[in-house]
Amino acid sequence: MRDPTPPLTLTAITDRTRTYIRDTFLYMRPDWPLQDDDPLFGSGVIDSIGVMELIGFLQSEFGCTVAEDEITERNLGSIGAIARFVHAKCNADGVRAA
Amino acid sequence: MCGLAGIARRGPGGVSAERLERMADAIRHRGPDGAGLHADERVGLSHVRLSVIDLARGAQPMANETGTVFVVYNGEIFNHLALRGELEARGHLFRTRSDTEVLVHAYEQWGERMLERLNGQFAFAIYDRHAGCVFLARDRFGILPLYYAERDGDLYFASEVKALLASGEVERALDPEGLDEVFTFWASLPPRTPFRGIRALEPGCCARWQDGRLTIRRYYALAYPEAASESADALEALDELLHSAVRLRLQADVPVGGYLSGGIDSSIVCALAAACSPHVLRTFSVTFEDPALDESMYQQAVAAAVRSQHAVRRIGSGDIARVFPDVVRHAETPLVRTAPAPLYLLSGLVGEHGIKVVLSGEGSDEVFLGYDLFKEAIIRLLCWQRPQSRRLPQLLDGLYPDIAPAARKGEFWRRYFLAAGAPGDPLFSHLPRFLLTARIKDFYSAEFRAALGRFDPLAELRGRLPHGFGTWSPLARATYLEMTTLLSPYLLSSQGDRMAMAHGIELRVPYLDHRLFEFAAALPGRSKLRGLREKDVLRRWARGLLPPAVIGRRKQPYRAPDVPAFFDGRPPEYVEALLDPASLARTGIFNPPAVAGLVRRCREGRALGFRESQALVAILSTELWHREFLGAPVQASAALTAGVKAAAVPASVAA
Structure with missing residues (x-):
């Protein structure tokens, strides 16, 4: 029997992540110019406590468990990086809405 | 300690006793034991007294024998006995045993150069009738406060801003730049304050007002002439300085107690005080219900080791939120942490035990690199x-x-x-x-x-x-x-003097004896921070004095709950009222939708980091501060750009 929920596309992951980051970390600065490849950390959008919250979001939203050695700027340093990481990491199982 | 206030007129308009009394009333908490004033055609001085030395005869304002020099003074001159001997040898006659009188004669003898001879924590105003001048001074590190404002050549000065405002002649307005400094450094940096036109005399500075002009001069500058290596007798010198700093600060005609945090700094102070004190030392601590913040195990170990009579104020759910409006009223500034609140409660505990003076370990982290x-x-x-x-x-x-x-x-x-x-x-x-x-x-x-x-x-x-x-x-x-940026304008003020004096308690800080500071400043940096071991020289010296667990203990930052203090359960009514979008919009400093987002995160228990916890405390305290001191503006923009003139003294200030 086929899974009725299709895998999420890279674009869908990007959109949800962007919305989450704006709602969670930039709610006080809706004017903050954040592009998908802008750094989240050097620019101060997210701090290290926020990283823990972000990882919780990735788990609950995409069912994507992030190992400790995967908590790097390469994987989580921008909205685009997060989307690519989540998409690639979970692609084998299919990334679906949690 | 005490509180002082005064006005100096450029012209012979006089200063009414009623106005001086109103200023003194605003800071009555600093001196519940007595009050006095002096006024002539040019200058008015008022004073509220906390009696600590020469209880019967130390009333202020105090004058010299000829009535030409008057002083109002807040603080302690710890080397007053030595100075008194020197002045008596030069022919000065004393009528009291108080350190206040030493200031009068020291001014007569040495003029402004007297400051170099003082070892103490002080803020004072001296009125020299012959010269027609007022001389203001504040101690080297800013342990005690002194504010002033000028208007048309007249000078207003006081221990706290609320006394200046109570004069009815000093404008009530916010200084956006002063607020912006609070939200950068945790406090406005003297001379700036969050109040437009009201200045704080900088630590280590004095000011002379004459003919309507105020001239400010620095008499003490921090310097760090670090040696290349630690001298062989460094521990011996440190021993002598620590003993002397504590012994001098035990001088009082009332019992002196100690704050005991459980860290090495206050433990050393309490151990030395217990050894020197003629009384069984009374020690006081705060503990927290939250085990992550609690240090009671170490506090009890030290209290047992120094055999003090120990009392504890346990900070529970709701305590911080309950007293926070009072904390802001006494601090007179927005805050970015709730940490002053437990110290406010602690000084209340000290007062309940009948103690007026306590020693504190404040200053050691700066002097010996503890942070x-x-x-x-x-x-x-x-x-x-x-x-x-x-x-x-x-x-x-x-x-x-x-x-x-x-x-x-x-x-x-x-x-x-x-x-x-x-x-x-x-x-x-x-x-x-x-x-x-x-x-x-x-x-x-x-x-x-x-x-x-x-x-x-x-x-x-x-x-x-x-x-x-x-x-x-x-x-x-x-x-x-x-x-x-932190010790003087925040730790010694919002967490120190203000929280203690709210309950009429005098804090004394041995680590800020200027001789001890100068000794430590001249040590090589590695004597204090050896690798990543903080306060190394102090730990080496303290071996044998304190339980090993305390000496070897790593510095625990003093923290109090921030967001949970207000949102662990239903927030108090005043919190909801102050964070209401319409109320925020009236004040005009913060963006209501942004604050609504923060409140939502606080309610959901998701505001866990420093960024949001400091924002919540900053916003709440700013709204409290604004309401207390400036009143609710009719139009926010008017408050920001033009200030609000006081029509009358609010009851909470004048009471």
């Missing part, structure tokens, strides 16, 4: 010097043990420190803290941003650093910044 910030600065510097090292950035993971372990390691944690600025910036050591604190400004309203214009508090601070600052060692620069 993780100093380690952080050195690690960051090394990372810049050896960018290829993978090991050095990992040292940052060992800092700030009060932060959740999962959040203080890895690339993002390190990035926070390493991206904060380069070593060429004179503020290098403090940039992570300054930039983190400044995130409060994300919540500013558009109109408040506009009122600030291009004001840049960091650029202004860079521009006022002392000559030669760039040649100092990195640790000396960091210490200077810590003492001038």
Whole structure:
């Protein structure tokens, strides 16, 4: 029997992540110019406590468990990086809405 | 300690007793034991007294024999007996045993140069009738407060801002730049205050008012002439200085107690005091229901070791929120932490036990490099010097043990420190803290941003650093910044004098005996911070004095709950009222939708980091402060740009 929920596309992951980051970390600065490849950390959008919250979001939203050695700027340093990481990491199982 | 207030008129208009009494009433909490005033055609002085030395005869204002020199004074001159002997040898006649009288005769004998001879914590005003001048002075480190305002050549001065406002002649208005400094450094930097037109006399400065003109002069500057190596007799010298600093601060005609945090600094002070005190030492601590903040095990160990009679104020759910409005009223400034609130409750406990004077361990972390910030600065510097090292950035993971372990390691944690600025910036050591604190400004309203214009508090601070600052060692620069941006304007004020004096308690700080500071400033940096071991010389000296567990204990930052203090359960009514969008819009400083987002996160228990907790405390305290001192403006923009003239003294201030 086929899974009725299709895998999420890279674009869908990007959109949800962007919305989450704006709602969670930039709610006080809706004017903050954040592009998908802008750094989240050097620019101060997210701090290290926020990283823990972000990882919780990735788990609950995409069912994507992030190992400790995967908590790097390469994987989580921008909205685009997060989307690519989540998409690639979970692609084998299919990334679906949690 | 006490409170003082006064007015000096350029013209012969006089100062009414009623006005002086109103000013004194506003700071009655600083001196519940008595009050006095002096007024003539030019100058009025008022004083409220906390009787500590020569209880029967130390009333103020105090004059010389001929009635030409008057003093109102808040504080203690710890070497007053030695100075008195010197002055008596020069023919001065004393009528009391008080240190106040020493100031009168010291001024007669040495004029303004008297300041160099004082070992103490003080703020005073001397009226010299012959010269027609008023001389104001504040101690070297800013332990005690002194504010002033000028209007048309008249001078207003007082221990607290509320006394100036109670005069009815000093404008009530906010200074956006003063607020912006609070949201950068945790406090406005003297001479600036959050009140427009009201200045704080800088630590180590004096001022002379004559013919309607005020001239300010620095008489003491922090200096760090670090030696290349520690002298062989350093521990012996430290021993003598610590004993002397504590012994001098036990002088009083009332029993002296001690604050006991459980850390090495207050433990040393209490151990020395217990050994020297003629009474069984009374010690006082706060403990927290939250085990992550609680130090009671160490407090009890030290209390048992020094055989003190120990009392504890346990801070439970709701305590901080309950007293926070009073805390802000006494602090007279917005705050970014709730940490003053437990100290307010602690001084209440001291008062309940009939003690008027307590020794504190404050100042040691600055003098002997106790804070993780100093380690952080050195690690960051090394990372810049050896960018290829993978090991050095990992040292940052060992800092700030009060932060959740999962959040203080890895690339993002390190990035926070390493991206904060380069070593060429004179503020290098403090940039992570300054930039983190400044995130409060994300919540500013558009109109408040506009009122600030291009004001840049960091650029202004860079521009006022002392000559030669760039040649100092990195640790000396960091210490200077810590003492001038945090110790004096926040720790000694909002957490120190104000919270203690709210209950009429005098704090004495042995580590800020200027001889001890100068000794430590001349030690090599590694005597204080050896590798990453803080306060090394102090720990070496304290072996055998304290339980080993206390000596070997790592510095635990003093913290109090921030967001949970207000949102663990239903927030108090005043919190809901102050954070209401309409109320925020009336004040005009913060952006209501942004604050609504923060409130939502607080209610959901998701505001866990410093950025949001400091923002909540800042917003709440600013709204409380505004309501208390400025009243609710009719139009926010008018309050920001034009200020609000006081029509009458609010009952809470004049009561």
